[in-house]
Amino acid sequence: MSPQLRCKDKKIVEVAVFAPLRSTFDYVFAPDNNTNLNIKIGSRVRVSLRSSERIGIVVRVSRLDATGDRKLKNIVEVIDNKPVVSRKMLALASWAASYYHHPIGEVISLMLPGKLRKGDSVPRSKNYIWNISQSGRAALETGTVNGARQFELLQFLASEPNRGLETFQSLTFAWQAPLKKLVEKGWATRTVCKVREVGTISSKSKVILNSEQMNAVSIIERNLGKFCPSVLYGVTGSGKTEVYFEVMQKVISMGKQVLFLLPEIALTKHLISRFRERFGSQVALLHSARSNSERVSAWRDCRSGKVSILLGTRSAVWFDLPNLGVIFVDEEHDSAYKQYDGFKYSARDIAIVRAKRNNISVILGSATPSFETLANIKNGKYGVIKLRDRPRALVDTRTKILDVRSSSLKSGLSTILIEKMRHHLRLGQQVVLFLNRRGYAPLLICRECGDIRSCYRCDAYLVYYKSRGILSCHHCDYKISLEKISACCKDQNMAPIGLGTESIEEEVRQLFPEKNVARVDRESIKFGDSFEVILRDIEAKKIDIVIGTQMISKGLDFENVTLVGVIDADSRLYSIDFRAEERLAQLLIQVTGRAGRGGKAGEMVLQTHRPDNPVLRRIIDEGYEAYSDIALGERQLAQLPPYVSMVIIRAESQYASRPPFFLLGVKRLLEKNSRRKLKVTDPIPALMAQRAGRYRYLLVISVMKKSDIQDCIGSTILEIENLARKIKLLWAIDVDPHDTL
Numbered sequence: 001m002s003p004q005l006r007c008k009d010k011k012i013v014e015v016a017v018f019a020p021l022r023s024t025f026d027y028v029f030a031p032d033n034n035t036n037l038n039i040k041i042g043s044r045v046r047v048s049l050r051s052s053e054r055i056g057i058v059v060r061v062s063r064l065d066a067t068g069d070r071k072l073k074n075i076v077e078v079i080d081n082k083p084v085v086s087r088k089m090l091a092l093a094s095w096a097a098s099y100y101h102h103p104i105g106e107v108i109s110l111m112l113p114g115k116l117r118k119g120d121s122v123p124r125s126k127n128y129i130w131n132i133s134q135s136g137r138a139a140l141e142t143g144t145v146n147g148a149r150q151f152e153l154l155q156f157l158a159s160e161p162n163r164g165l166e167t168f169q170s171l172t173f174a175w176q177a178p179l180k181k182l183v184e185k186g187w188a189t190r191t192v193c194k195v196r197e198v199g200t201i202s203s204k205s206k207v208i209l210n211s212e213q214m215n216a217v218s219i220i221e222r223n224l225g226k227f228c229p230s231v232l233y234g235v236t237g238s239g240k241t242e243v244y245f246e247v248m249q250k251v252i253s254m255g256k257q258v259l260f261l262l263p264e265i266a267l268t269k270h271l272i273s274r275f276r277e278r279f280g281s282q283v284a285l286l287h288s289a290r291s292n293s294e295r296v297s298a299w300r301d302c303r304s305g306k307v308s309i310l311l312g313t314r315s316a317v318w319f320d321l322p323n324l325g326v327i328f329v330d331e332e333h334d335s336a337y338k339q340y341d342g343f344k345y346s347a348r349d350i351a352i353v354r355a356k357r358n359n360i361s362v363i364l365g366s367a368t369p370s371f372e373t374l375a376n377i378k379n380g381k382y383g384v385i386k387l388r389d390r391p392r393a394l395v396d397t398r399t400k401i402l403d404v405r406s407s408s409l410k411s412g413l414s415t416i417l418i419e420k421m422r423h424h425l426r427l428g429q430q431v432v433l434f435l436n437r438r439g440y441a442p443l444l445i446c447r448e449c450g451d452i453r454s455c456y457r458c459d460a461y462l463v464y465y466k467s468r469g470i471l472s473c474h475h476c477d478y479k480i481s482l483e484k485i486s487a488c489c490k491d492q493n494m495a496p497i498g499l500g501t502e503s504i505e506e507e508v509r510q511l512f513p514e515k516n517v518a519r520v521d522r523e524s525i526k527f528g529d530s531f532e533v534i535l536r537d538i539e540a541k542k543i544d545i546v547i548g549t550q551m552i553s554k555g556l557d558f559e560n561v562t563l564v565g566v567i568d569a570d571s572r573l574y575s576i577d578f579r580a581e582e583r584l585a586q587l588l589i590q591v592t593g594r595a596g597r598g599g600k601a602g603e604m605v606l607q608t609h610r611p612d613n614p615v616l617r618r619i620i621d622e623g624y625e626a627y628s629d630i631a632l633g634e635r636q637l638a639q640l641p642p643y644v645s646m647v648i649i650r651a652e653s654q655y656a657s658r659p660p661f662f663l664l665g666v667k668r669l670l671e672k673n674s675r676r677k678l679k680v681t682d683p684i685p686a687l688m689a690q691r692a693g694r695y696r697y698l699l700v701i702s703v704m705k706k707s708d709i710q711d712c713i714g715s716t717i718l719e720i721e722n723l724a725r726k727i728k729l730l731w732a733i734d735v736d737p738h739d740t741l
Helices: 087-100 104-109 134-142 148-159 165-170 176-185 211-222 240-253 265-282 292-304 314-318 347-358 371-378 415-426 501-511 530-539 580-592 614-622 624-638 658-674 706-727
Strands: 011-017 025-029 044-049 052-062 127-132 188-193 228-234 257-261 283-286 309-312 324-330 361-366 383-387 397-403 430-434 443-446 463-465 470-472 479-481 494-497 517-520 545-548 561-566 602-608 645-653 684-691 694-703 730-735
Touching (some): 025 044, 087 104, 087 347, 176 188, 211 228, 309 314, 347 361, 501 517, 580 614, 645 706, 706 730
Parallel strands (some): 283 309, 324 361
Antiparallel strands (some): 463 470
C-alpha cells in the first residue's frame, strides 16, 4: 500500500471505484513515484480502499491543492496510458447513476468487458484470417473429414478465401473448438492480416421496398444528424428490418457507426446472418453468451471504428461507439430491455438519453409499442412512422376466438384446433402451438389428501417435469426428484394439474406420430447450439409442429408456418398487475404475426374460457392501436404510468419483521423531505412474499412531476442507506419499474 502523505502541489484524482459505493474517492497522483506522468480522465487506476485494492476509473483530475488539511492515499497504479472510457460515456454514466440512484462506479463498470474491469491490459488489435489448406481440400474431396462440425467449417472456408473472425459469427453452432482442430491438423491456416479489409455492403440481400417503406426511409434519413426520436410503428411482417437496413447503409456511407439493440439472444443469433449478408464484416456482435475474449474484441473494434454496426442485447447500450450516427431499438416494448437485478435500468431509455446527448436520431421499432412510447407520441415528444401494409410475400392472418368452456380437451387441445392442425399439415405446411408455461404441469397434487407440493424456500408451487422426473421451483432453482419427495399421506396418489409445454408435446406426438415435433422453451434449448439447430430445421421444413413459450413469439420469420394455436389465452386477463393486459395484447399480436409470412393464408386459433371478455375481444377484433387508445385513457383516469412517475423501493431479509420496519422508516423520511408532495404507500408484501428463503416487502412511490420524486429520493438516499445498514437487510430502488409487485 502506498504511504499516506500530506497533499501539496500534487494532482488530486477523483476515482469512481468498481464497487457498490455511492461516493467517489480522492487520491494523490505523485509523478515522482510513478513512471506515468499523464494520468487522464477515463483511465483505469488501482487504488487502496480500506483493507484491499480496487480498480476504478478517473472521473476528475485537479492540479491545484484543493484538499486543505486532508490526508490522501497515493494512486497505487495507473493502468492505462490512454482513456478506456470517453468523456461522453462518463457523462452518460453520471446521468444514469443520478437518475436510477445507483453507485456510479458500478454504472461505469458496465462500459468495460469483464477482463478490463479486473485490470487486464487492453490487448493490441490483431486481425486474423483463416483459409483452407491444400490438405484440407484433399480431405474434403476424399471424404476423410471426421466430425460434422469440422466438415461444415471446411466447406465454409472453401467457399470464400480470407475468412475474418467476424464472418464466423454467422454460423449457428459452436465453431471455435473445431476450427482450432482444423488448424492443428493442417487442414486450415491462420495468419495475421496487417491491413484490415473493410467489409463491403452487399446488394445480394437487398429487396425492393414498397412505397410505405420508402417513405419511412426518407423521413428517417431527413432527421439524421439531430436528436429526433421516431417510432417505426409497423404491423408484424411489414418489413421494418428492411427499413432499418436502408437507413444503416446511408449512415455507414456517411462514415458513421450504428448501434442496433435487440431484446433477446435468440433474436440476435437469428438476425446475424441477415446482417452479415448485407454488411459483411462490418458487424460486431454482443450478448451475454459471448466469451470474455469475444467481448473484449468487440469493445476494442467498436472504439477503434473498425466495425460500423454493433448488434447486441441490453448491455450493448453501454459500449462506446465514438462516431455514433444512429441508434435502433427493435421490439422496443419488450420487457427484456429492463434489467431486473442489481442496477435496474432500461436499455431503451438509456438509448434515448444517449441519442439526445449525442444529438443523433433514435428509432424505436415495434408492432405493439409500449404505453410509455404511445404516450410520448400523443404528447408530441416522439414522431411516428406507420407501416400498415405487409409485402406481397405476406398475407393477413385470420384469427378465430374459440370458446372451449364446454369442449372436451385432450391435454389442452380442442377438437377444432386438432382438426385445423391436420388440415394444414396435410397441405405440407407447418404449425406453431403457443403456451407460455414450461414443464409438464404447473403443480402436483395428491388426490387422496389434497396436498400440493410447494417450494420450501418460496411462496410458489413446484413445477412438474415428467421427462426428468423432478419437481422444480422456477424462482430459486430448487429441484427434487420424485423418488425423494416425502409421503404426504398413507395412500399418497400424486397427479399433475394444469398444462405445460411438455404435456402439450406428449399429446401432439401421440396425435401425430408420423410428424416431426420440436419443443422450444428454456429447458429444451439451454445446452449448446440446440436453439440454432431447431431454427435451421424449421426453416428447412424438417419440423412440422413447433410447441413453445414466448421465445417463439418474437421476430422469427418462417414462410411455411400457416397455423398458430394459442392454447390458453386467459392466464393474464385477471392479473393484479396493471401492466398484464398490455403485455397480453403485445404477446397475442406478436404470436399472430408468426403465420402467413410466405404468401400462404395464415390462421390463428385462440382458445379461451372467456370468449366475451371485453379486453380480449377488443385486442382481436379491433387491433392493438384501438385497444391501446382505450387502455391509455383508463391508465390516465386511474393515475397510473405513463401518466405518473413511479419508483418502488424493495427490501428483503431472512427475518420477516425487518423489511416492513425498514420501509416504514423510509416512508417517514420521504414524507418529511418531500413536504407531502409524494404519494407513498404503506409497506406491501411482494406478490411472492417469500423467495429463496427471504421475506420481501415493497414501498410504492408515485407523483405527477418526475423531478419531485427524483429530488426527494436523491436528498434522502444516504439516510435510507444508513437505516438499511442499522437494520441489516438488502434493499433496492427501482425507477420506472416494469413489475409493480
